[in-house]
Amino acid sequence: MNKTELIDAIATECDLSKAVAQRALESVLSNVIQAVVNGDSVQLIGFGAFSSGSRAERTGRNPRTGEEITISAAKTVKFAAGKAFKDAVNK
Template sequence: MNKNELVSAVADKSKLSRQDATTAVDAIFDVLQETMANGDDVRLVGFGTFSVSHRAASKGRNPSTGAEVDIPARNVPKFAPGKGLKDAVNTK
């Protein structure tokens, strides 16, 4: 499912216009992104938790030349599914 299909599904399920559903989906994505950019978690009970994890700097190798490469430290987004989502996926 891509974003357009998600917007259509939200519009159908909630009886919103497509434009209102697009606004709602965009707002959810913006809030998730802003919250995680601040280093905070988003916990949706029954669905899952969006969190930010820190990955330390490390050394790697260029596969074509074998040269050593420095990989900088960075923050990475993570998602851990909740029990409700796990159960829903495993019942079908």
């Protein structure tokens, strides 16, 4: 399912126009992104939790040449699925 299909599903299930469903979805996504950027976590009970993390600088290897390279530190985004989500997938 892509974003357009998700908007169509939301519009149908909630009896909304596609434009309103799109604005609602985009608002949810932008608020989740902004919260994680600010260092907060977003917990949606039954669905999961979004949070930020960090990855330390490490040494890697160029697969083409075998040369060692330094991979710089980076911020990452984490998602941990909630129990209800996991249970639904494992049925």
